Amino acid sequence: MSDLLIRIDGERSSFKPGESVEGVVEGAAGLELRLFWYTEGKGTQDLEVVATQHLGPEGRFRLVLPDSPYSFSGKLISLIWALEVVGGAVCPRAEILVSPDGGEILLGGV
Amino acid sequence: MRARDNPFRVERLHGLRPRIDVPLADLLARWESMGGRAALVGPHGTGKTTLIEALRVELGNPPLLRLSEERRRLPSELPAGTLLIDGAEQLDGRDWRKVVERPGRLLVTAHRPGLLPTLWESRSSETLLDALLEDLGAGAWRVQARPLLAAHGGNLREVFRALYDRWGEDGAKRAK
Numbered sequence: 001m002s003d004l005l006i007r008i009d010g011e012r013s014s015f016k017p018g019e020s021v022e023g024v025v026e027g028a029a030g031l032e033l034r035l036f037w038y039t040e041g042k043g044t045q046d047l048e049v050v051a052t053q054h055l056g057p058e059g060r061f062r063l064v065l066p067d068s069p070y071s072f073s074g075k076l077i078s079l080i081w082a083l084e085v086v087g088g089a090v091c092p093r094a095e096i097l098v099s100p101d102g103g104e105i106l107l108g109g110v
Numbered sequence: 111m112r113a114r115d116n117p118f119r120v121e122r123l124h125g126l127r128p129r130i131d132v133p134l135a136d137l138l139a140r141w142e143s144m145g146g147r148a149a150l151v152g153p154h155g156t157g158k159t160t161l162i163e164a165l166r167v168e169l170g171n172p173p174l175l176r177l178s179e180e181r182r183r184l185p186s187e188l189p190a191g192t193l194l195i196d197g198a199e200q201l202d203g204r205d206w207r208k209v210v211e212r213p214g215r216l217l218v219t220a221h222r223p224g225l226l227p228t229l230w231e232s233r234s235s236e237t238l239l240d241a242l243l244e245d246l247g248a249g250a251w252r253v254q255a256r257p258l259l260a261a262h263g264g265n266l267r268e269v270f271r272a273l274y275d276r277w278g279e280d281g282a283k284r285a286k
Binding site: 044076077 | 111121
């Protein structure tokens with residue numbers, strides 16, 4: 001369990017809305033993988049779990065990204081997408097970028 | 111200049127541990143010797159919430175009611191056993207009586223003494239501010255932070271909010 005690692009196919013870290021995020025979590029049979037976004041910044045944190053998948057013996061996963069929100073950062077708030085394994089002693093997390101061009105959107109005013 | 115890179119973002123502040131000069135277990139033992147009913151007392155932004163949340167973990171996560179100016183009423187049913195209340199001074203007299211008449215251990219935070227015997231009195235200081243800045247990896251901000259402590263009446267929460275903005279402004283200047 002201490003060696004849990006989320007491996008995304010093709011070593012991808014950026015995606016477009018609506019794409020599938022596929023990969024494997026080795027050693028995580030029976031645990032759950034969550035796809036979620038959360039905010040960080042000056043105000044209270046927001047978080048939404050978008051999809052979950054129970055991991056089978058081989059640990060493969062496939063989760064479909066929604067159309068929004070996009071990954072973005074401004075001065076007051078950043079929105080971050082991530083995958084996280086839950087239910088075990090450790091909860092590895094892998095951040096990904098989600099936007100039409102696959103990059104984080106930088107906001108000047110917020 | 112991204113919010114996620116700001117050392118003073120809220121998520122980092124929530125990770126700060128209480129800076130008290132006794133082990134949490136000793137503080138809880140003192141609370142037990144007081145009959146399991148006491149208050150953490152201190153002005154705004156001096157660490158009461160941080161401390162009650164840390165004590166809650168030590169106690170095995172009993173219910174914690176978080177009260178504020180916007181949320182001042184008790185739930186219709188109070189939980190049995192140990193109860194923690196952050197912001198107990200928000201309760202009116204009738205609700206406060208319900209709380210104290212309820213059997214079970216009770217630990218609250220309040221801005222002023224008087225609700226219950228004082229278990230711990232929190233206060234801010236430049237020493238505390240320096241220690242918290244080190245915990246945040248932001249010791250270099252000490253010179254800017256100290257005047258803010260006086261300007262905000264010792265409210266560390268407001269100091270960190272001001273430092274959040276200054277970090278962003280510094281980044282904007284560097285980017286130009």
